Amino acid sequence: AQTVTQSQPEMSVQEAETVTLSCTYDTSESDYYLFWYKQPPSRQMILVIRQEAYKQQNATENRFSVNFQKAAKSFSLKISDSQLGDAAMYFCAYRGGNNDMRFGAGTRLTVKP
C-alpha cells in the first residue's frame, strides 16, 4: 500500500522568507499524481499545487513551487515570500491507481511577523 510521510510536524518561517516542507512517499506505481493541500484554522481544505509523476518539470503556482524527485520519491513544497496568511496545516497527498488519495500526517506552518 502507498504511504505518505511528512517528517516535519511543525515548521516556522519569518514573514517574507522562504520555507520548504518535506514529503516522501512509497509506491511501486509509475503513474501517479501528487498534491499539496492547505488547511487553515477554518479547517477548509484547499488545493495548493499538484504534480503529475510523468512530468519532469516541477509545478509552480505563484509563490508555491515543488521539488519533485521521482527516483527519490520526494515531493517537497517551497513557499517563497511567506505571508501571514500562509499559516496553516499543510498536507502532502498521493493518488495512484486506486479511487482514493493517501494523505500524510501534515506539517503545521507558523509564520512569524
Place this chain on the structure above:
Amino acid sequence: SQTIHQWPATLVQPVGSPLSLECTVEGTSNPNLYWYRQAAGRGLQLLFYSVGIGQISSEVPQNLSASRPQDRQFILSSKKLLLSDSGFYLCAWSYDVRVYGYTFGSGTRLTVV
C-alpha cells in the same frame, strides 16, 4: 460551477446515539464521493468512497456506514456512536481525482460525550 455542501458544521452527541452526516454536490453528475476523518492534530483517514449510486467501498471496518441514495448525495451514519468516533469529518468529491484532486466540504466537527 460545482459546489459541495456538508452539514451540520458542529455536532455534539452522547455515546450510544445515532449519527447522520450529509454531503451533497451541485453542478456536476456522477462524481466520486469520499468521507474522511481527521483526528485532532493528525492527517486524514479515508473512511468510505463511492463511484456511483449504491456503490460504497469501505476502507476501515468500524461502527460507521455510508450510503449514496442519490447521484450527488453521500451520507455517513452510525447506529451507536462511540467516544472514539469524535473527530473532524470531511466530505470530498472529484470528477477525475488524478487530474483535479479533491474538492472538500467545510467539514463537521463531531464530539461524542
